[in-house]
Amino acid sequence: MSTMVTEGRRSSIAPRVASYLLMAIMAVLALYPLVWMALGSLKSGGEFYTNIWGLPADPQWRNFPDAWVRGGLGIKFLNSAIVTFGTLAITLPVTSIAAYAITSMDFRGRSLAYGALLLGIMIPFGVTAIPVFSVIAQLGLLNTRLALVLVYSAQAVAFSTFLMCAFFQSLPAEIEEAARLEGCTRFSAFWRVMLPLARPGLAAQAVFVGTTAWNEYFLASLIIRDPARETIPVGLVSFTGRYATDYPALFAALTMATLPLLALYLLAQKQFVAGLTGGAVKG
């Protein structure tokens, strides 16, 4: 009897140890490249080659202002911020009001509208990059940040509406009905009652749409030609091309480009995990 007990305990300890080991390996694999990037950004040009994985002997903090000035990173951060917030300013209201109509109004053609949007979820947008480029050129919007805002918003519409619909459906229908009985118009029922309740859904969506816009490279690299209008990902690639030999500066630029989103992620992990998994994980 007693042997059986120890037997059972041993078999529950082994997988536990294995799990911890796996977790540790995964965490190191995920984080070490980033640590390596940060360390590299503090090395001098020569040390970069000779001391590949050690700590920097004499941290070169001026790599950061150097990279910032040479890469013109200030303007690129500003451009990325403009594009990201512009995209959010369009996507959040447009998709939440559409989702409200689809989930709580019985208008004719509503399944047609929803079906059309659902189709969009199945279209991976890189596939349409060259066609989108031609349309942007036709509209005279090449080389503008507005073009990026419009394109990113359009790409976010399908998935975001879908998410918001799921969110509104999870709210009890009586709330909206009560608001309507109190004499609210459709719009004020949406604006004053439903939208405030949808705040967690909006936050998750903002993370998803915002992160995608902030990190987008493909379309931005086609549409933006003027260095003064480049977003961070485009700017980093030009930086790589132009200062191909100054690696510590490149690593400093990479580190700076990574920091804002990384900091936000660490501050608001719940929202990030919920947002980036499309609400599949509740944070």
Place this chain on the structure above:
Amino acid sequence: MTGAPALSRAARARRLRTDLTGWAFVAPALLLFLLFVIWPMGHAVWISLHRWDGLGQMAWLGLDNYRFVFGDKVFWKAMHNTFIYAFGVTVAKNLLALGLALLLNRPLRGRGFFRTASFTPVVLSFVVVGVLWSWIFDPTFGLLNAVLWALGLQGLIQGWLSDPDIALYSIMFVDVWKWTGYHTVLFLAGLQTIPSELIEAGRLEGKPRQVFRHVTLPLLMPVVAFSVLLSIVGAFVSNYDLVRVMTQGGPFHSTEVALTWITTTAFRFNNFGKADAMSVILFLIVAVLGAVQFLLMRQRGRG
């Protein structure tokens, strides 16, 4: 509804108002979607029937561009690579993530930290990740070969991005690196919705394999479907950024994928007609894949 008295005028007016308000509310979303998603694809079909450099006059070609595409060896190479990439990466991410999630699905201390850590690469852009890993893969000054050297594994040292036989797999590895943590978190969340009594009961009977096949996996299926759909569709697009940043499609087109070749055709060879013909073909393939997956998911949902 048959035999019901005709709606009164007031009811009809109310009905019409609901219709109009409803459409007014969905109009902005639909408009954006039509203008920048549907219209470009329609426009691309039209352009693909012409010779066009992107600026000047278009000249009618009929289906010639499609014939050029089918005769283009690099395009087929690129399609081949795209498929290897999309399927390889999807299988690797999901299997790894599922295995990890099963192992980690127990109350372990430090699981929060693990989730934070393994989810971190998801937040980074492909550009940052691509530049960073180009350096890790660097044959002389890179971290990977330095680690292999230090471990005494000199035999494994490779030109990770310069060897045409390996380069594509190196890039795929980076994609898997970026996303495995994400899928693990997805699966873990799915596993947590399965009542633990079900699994415990099976475990006590000493049939963990049966439990997995008949309890865990079926209950996890919706999450698996979501996760696979996400990675396939994502992999058709994400490969552009990584390839552009890490190898530009080389060496010798060994890492060329459909999107990099389409972009090169449009902007380097100024052949928008052919580039759009390729976009249309790629679009159709992905749409078919998406539809198949969608139908499978719906069937699972019903059954």
